[in-house]
Amino acid sequence: MTEHRFLRALKREPVDTTPVWIMRQAGRYLPEYRATRERAGSFLALAKTPELACEVTLQPLARFDLDAAILFSDILTIPDAMGLGLHFIDGEGPKFHHPLRSREAIMKLGVPDMETDLRYVTDAVRLIRRELAGRVPLIGFSGSPWTLACYMIEGGGSSSFSSAKALMWEDPATLHHLLEVNAGAVIAYLSAQAAAGAQALMVFDTWGGMLGPDPFIEFSQRYLGMIAQALKADPLTREIPLILFSKGANGHLEGLADSGCDALGVDWTIRLAEARARVGSRVALQGNLDPATLAANPQAIRAAVKATLDDFGKGNGHVFNLGHGITPDIDPAHVAVLVDAVHEFGRR
C-alpha cells in the first residue's frame, strides 16, 4: 500500500492534494457523538470504554472525507493513571480529587504502568486500527508535560494557572521533577500507543502559550524536546511522524522545530507563510484556519480555506487543520464544505 497523503505530508513528501483533519473532529458538534456520549453515561465512561471510544473516533469519518482519524480520549489520562482521580463536573470541565498540593505529593509520583493502568487506551487504539482497516491513518496523542502539570497542580482548569506558576517561581526544582516524571510518562504512553498501532503521534501543549518567553523554554519546550529525542532514538517510534502543538506560542516556532519532531501545529494568529519562513525545511506545518470561520456561510468558508492554502503556498509539508479545536456550535454541513474545499483547492 502506498503511504497515505497525511503521512506523506508530515514527512514533507509530495502529495496529490493537501490532507486535512480537524482537531476535536469527534466531538459535541456531531449529533451522533452526543447520542453515544449520552449512552455512555459520562464523558469519562466514553473515553474509558474502548468500544465506545472507537465508535466516536470513527463517526466523523463516516460523514466527511477526512485524511486521518484521531484516537478519542482525554488529555488527562496520564495523571488519572497516576492516581489523581480525574472526574468531570458539568460546565466546569476536568477536576482532580487529589491535586498536587505539596512537594511530598509530587515526589511520590511515578510513571503509570501502560499495560494495566492505561490498557483501555491501547485497547482502543488496537480496536480503531482494526475497524479503520487501512482507510486512513490513526493519530495517537498525549498532553504535554507542562500542560499536564498545570492541571495536576491546579486541580482543574483555570484562566491563569497561578498555582502552577507560583510553584515555578517559588520552587522550580520541584516543578522540574514533576515535569521530568510527566515527560517519562508521555514517552511511555506514546510508545505504547505506537506499539498498539498509532501511525502518527501528537503532543498537545495547550497551555504553553500562557508562559513568558524564558519560562516557556525552561518549563515546556525543554520537555517537548526530551519527548522528541526519546521517540526518535527508539526503533519502535523512530519512523512515526511526531507533531508538536504549543498553542499561542508562535514566538517559539524555531525552537520547537529544532526539537527533532516532524511537524508543528500552528494556530491562526500567524501567517503560514511566516511560520514556514521561520522553520524552513526542518518540519511540516499543520494548521491553521481560525475555528470561528466554520460559523460563517459556505462561501466564506471556501474563501478562507483557499486563502490558507495560498498562504502556505507551493511545496510539500502542509497538513490542513484548524488553529484550535472545533466548537460545539458548528453545523456539521460546514465541516463538509471545509474538507471538500481543502481537497479541491489543494490539488496539485
Added chain:
Amino acid sequence: MTEHRFLRALKREPVDTTPVWIMRQAGRYLPEYRATRERAGSFLALAKTPELACEVTLQPLARFDLDAAILFSDILTIPDAMGLGLHFIDGEGPKFHHPLRSREAIMKLGVPDMETDLRYVTDAVRLIRRELAGRVPLIGFSGSPWTLACYMIEGGGSSSFSSAKALMWEDPATLHHLLEVNAGAVIAYLSAQAAAGAQALMVFDTWGGMLGPDPFIEFSQRYLGMIAQALKADPLTREIPLILFSKGANGHLEGLADSGCDALGVDWTIRLAEARARVGSRVALQGNLDPATLAANPQAIRAAVKATLDDFGKGNGHVFNLGHGITPDIDPAHVAVLVDAVHEFGRR
C-alpha cells in the same frame, strides 16, 4: 509643578525611577472595593455613580505607592449609551439586552451624546481629579472599536466571538460601518474625558489578539490608528499621552507603533527587550509582568520585577505594569511588594 514621572515616562523623558500602576488596580482583590461594590448594590450602579466610582478609583492609592490612578468604569459604557442595554449576570459577565442581530440594527446606530448619555463618566473624571489634588495623574480609557463590536454583536462575552467573526467573513462592509461608528464614539468619549481632566488616555483592545494577522490589520489596527490620528490632530488631546493595548497581538507591535500613539501596552508573552527592539524609539512601552507572578511569594515577586526591569534595560520610556489585569485571588500585600520593588530596582 514638574510633570509626574508617569507622564514623563510615557513621553520617553528621563525619570528618577520607573513609574508603576496596575491594570484593574481598583478591583475585587481589595476588601474595601468589595465593600463599596456591596454598598452600590451592583457593578453597574458602582460604575454609574460618580461618587462611588471616585471612591474605588482612589482606594488602591491609599494602600500602594502607585504612580497613576485609572478611572473606574466599564469598557462597555459606549454601547450601553447607544441603547444596547448593558447589564451583568453574576458569574457570566456583561450582557446586552439588545445585541446587534441584523444589518438594520447596525445601520441605525449613532455616536452617543457625551454631555447627556455619558455624563456620569465625565462627572466621575472631574470628581476624581479634584480628590486626587495633583497627587498622581489620572488615566481615562475606552474599549477599542473591535472589542466593543465583539460584545455588541455577540451580546456578551464569548470564548470565540464567532458571531462577530462570521459577520467579518460574510459581510465585511457592515462590520466596517459598525467599527467606524464605534471609532467615532471612542474619539468623542476620550476627548470628553480629556476635557474633564484625564491626563493620559488608554484604549483596551482586549480581543484584538483573537484575530488572524490580516483581519487584525483590517478590523482592529485600522480603527486604533483612526483614533490616534484624530486625537493627535485635536489641540485638546494632542499633548495627552495615548496608550494602545492590543492583548495577544505581539505580532503587530510595529504596526501599532506607527499609529501615532505615544505608548504600547505589552503582555508577558514577549520579552520587553524584543518589543523595544521592534518599536525602536517611536513609542514608550507599558508592561509586562505575568499577573500570575503576584500569586508567588514576595521573594519571587521581587526577583520577577527585577528581571522585567532588566529586560527593558537602560534608557527612557518604560511604565511598569502587569501584562494583563490583576486577578481577584491576589493578596494585596503582594501588590505592595511589587510596587515598592519597581521603585527600588528602577531607581536611576
